[in-house]
Amino acid sequence: MSVRLFNTYSRHLEDFRPLDPAGRQVKMYTCGPTVYNHAHIGNFRAYVFEDLLQRHLEARGFVVERVMNLTDVDDKTIRGARAAGRRLADFTQVYKDAFFHDLETLRIKPANHFPAATEPRYVERMIAMIGQLEAQGIAYQAEDRSVYFRLAKFPDYGKLAHLNLDELRPSGRVNSDEYEKENIGDFALWKAWDEADGDVRWESPWGPGRPGWHIECSAMATALLGPELDIHCGGVDNIFPHHEAEIAQSECCTGRKFVRHWLHCAHLMVEGQKMSKSAGNFYTLRDLLEKGFTGREIRYALLTVNYRLPLNFTFAGLEGARAALGRIDVWVRRISDCRSQIADAGVFTGGEMSVSLGRHKNFFQALDDDLNIAGALGQLFDLIRESNSALDHGQFGPEQASELLKLWESINRVLAFEPEAAAVPAAVLALVEKRQQARADKDWQASDRLRDEIAALGWIVKDTKDGPKLSPAAA
Ligand code: AMP
Ligand code: ZN
Numbered sequence: 001m002s003v004r005l006f007n008t009y010s011r012h013l014e015d016f017r018p019l020d021p022a023g024r025q026v027k028m029y030t031c032g033p034t035v036y037n038h039a040h041i042g043n044f045r046a047y048v049f050e051d052l053l054q055r056h057l058e059a060r061g062f063v064v065e066r067v068m069n070l071t072d073v074d075d076k077t078i079r080g081a082r083a084a085g086r087r088l089a090d091f092t093q094v095y096k097d098a099f100f101h102d103l104e105t106l107r108i109k110p111a112n113h114f115p116a117a118t119e120p121r122y123v124e125r126m127i128a129m130i131g132q133l134e135a136q137g138i139a140y141q142a143e144d145r146s147v148y149f150r151l152a153k154f155p156d157y158g159k160l161a162h163l164n165l166d167e168l169r170p171s172g173r174v175n176s177d178e179y180e181k182e183n184i185g186d187f188a189l190w191k192a193w194d195e196a197d198g199d200v201r202w203e204s205p206w207g208p209g210r211p212g213w214h215i216e217c218s219a220m221a222t223a224l225l226g227p228e229l230d231i232h233c234g235g236v237d238n239i240f241p242h243h244e245a246e247i248a249q250s251e252c253c254t255g256r257k258f259v260r261h262w263l264h265c266a267h268l269m270v271e272g273q274k275m276s277k278s279a280g281n282f283y284t285l286r287d288l289l290e291k292g293f294t295g296r297e298i299r300y301a302l303l304t305v306n307y308r309l310p311l312n313f314t315f316a317g318l319e320g321a322r323a324a325l326g327r328i329d330v331w332v333r334r335i336s337d338c339r340s341q342i343a344d345a346g347v348f349t350g351g352e353m354s355v356s357l358g359r360h361k362n363f364f365q366a367l368d369d370d371l372n373i374a375g376a377l378g379q380l381f382d383l384i385r386e387s388n389s390a391l392d393h394g395q396f397g398p399e400q401a402s403e404l405l406k407l408w409e410s411i412n413r414v415l416a417f418e419p420e421a422a423a424v425p426a427a428v429l430a431l432v433e434k435r436q437q438a439r440a441d442k443d444w445q446a447s448d449r450l451r452d453e454i455a456a457l458g459w460i461v462k463d464t465k466d467g468p469k470l471s472p473a474a475a
Pocket of ligand 2 (some may be wrong): 030031032217242
């Protein structure tokens with residue numbers, strides 16, 4: 001079965017096929033954060049969903065090249081920098097660093113490219129694209145010296161959001177004289193400098209100013225991935241106007257279809273409202289870490305509802321994530337222990353592995369179906385229940401346990417739910433080093449005594465061909 005994904009453009013489930021004639025390389029663009037503040041976990045729902053998509057495509061043999069941009073110049077970043085009395089670049093750097101740290105905490109695979117809008121090569125490209133649009137009569141400079149995209153020139157505008165372009169024209173209620181644009185729906189490509197922008201300005205054929213948000217993404221996407229992308233993602237709030245505008249600009253410049261598959265995740269909600277900075281109902285990752293939740297628990301909570309369904313944020317949901325991960329941990333520990341036993345432990349009756357293999361297959365097939373993570377996790381928990389019962393009845397031996405662990409590892413490459421690596425205290429490390437010395441000296445008595453001392457500190461040391469391996473005693 002192939003991977004089927006819901007395409008916002010067609011509003012249908014479609015078989016996923018990349019442009020690459022060999023069917024392997026996937027070009028994926030994901031709208032990244034505006035770095036004026038810490039991203040909230042609503043934003044991270046979008047990034048975790050995109051991470052799941054990438055990981056599942058990789059599990060299915062695709063090679064994903066992913067771009068995630070950083071919006072480091074717009075109204076909000078400029079306003080923030082001014083309020084903080086800092087240069088724009090210094091102000092945004094703090095939030096860029098924090099963002100990368102948060103991605104790591106949530107185990108989101110880093111993109112291949114993280115272009116920032118203010119990098120000179122991209123600003124040059126934005127200016128070149130606007131020039132190209134102007135030459136075609138699609139862009140025009142208005143009296144306010146800003147440059148706008150003339151919507152009337154792009155009849156496909158509105159197709160992604162399924163909007164009627166006529167609805168965007170000024171209605172009788174709006175006095176269009178108040179607008180300097182020709183058409184109220186026209187969007188800015190280049191914003192003329194004004195005093196509120198301070199020293200944030202670039203020279204351009206239209207005078208000093210800065211790029212609009214939409215052209216930033218078109219320029220960075222096409223610069224890094226070429227004129228045609230396989231996948232473009234974001235949250236549903238990005239569909240209009242941002243992604244519509246990206247399509248209009250890119251297609252008018254390249255003459256090619258910009259994106260084959262558009263995917264958008266539904267919002268993370270709090271009490272029926274979208275989690276957002278403006279509504280003030282948001283939590284950052286830091287807020288939740290301070291409350292004692294871990295990155296993987298938050299990842300689990302953000303991941304477990306299918307991406308096209310709204311996800312309601314609650315602390316009970318986070319507690320549920322903790323409990324579910326606890327079950328997975330206990331199960332992995334049991335099969336690991338079973339694998340380490342001597343070969344004649346347990347009497348394997350032969351039936352259980354085929355059940356497990358079936359569950360494993362079903363896990364990936366559920367994800368093939370538009371990333372049905374709820375169905376996939378259902379298969380995983382059935383696998384856990386069934387294999388726990390087989391373990392209880394001594395139906396798994398070390399070889400089967402080893403096979404089962406391999407199944408888990410391939411599932412976990414998609415989920416990234418493994419336990420946090422516990423930090424080993426310095427005192428334990430010192431004892432391990434002493435013990436290694438004792439072993440080198442063939443002082444077995446001292447070695448055993450040191451093992452007990454290590455155990456008394458809550459750690460178990462195992463000697464493997466790659467050297468000593470430590471694990472927490474509870475594991
Ligand atoms: P922004 O920094 O506002 O441009 O948003 C970055 C990404 O997060 C975009 O893909 C948004 O669509 C997404 N996003 C923002 N708020 C939410 C939310 N409450 N739930 C899910 N995604 C969101
Ligand atoms: Zn974008």
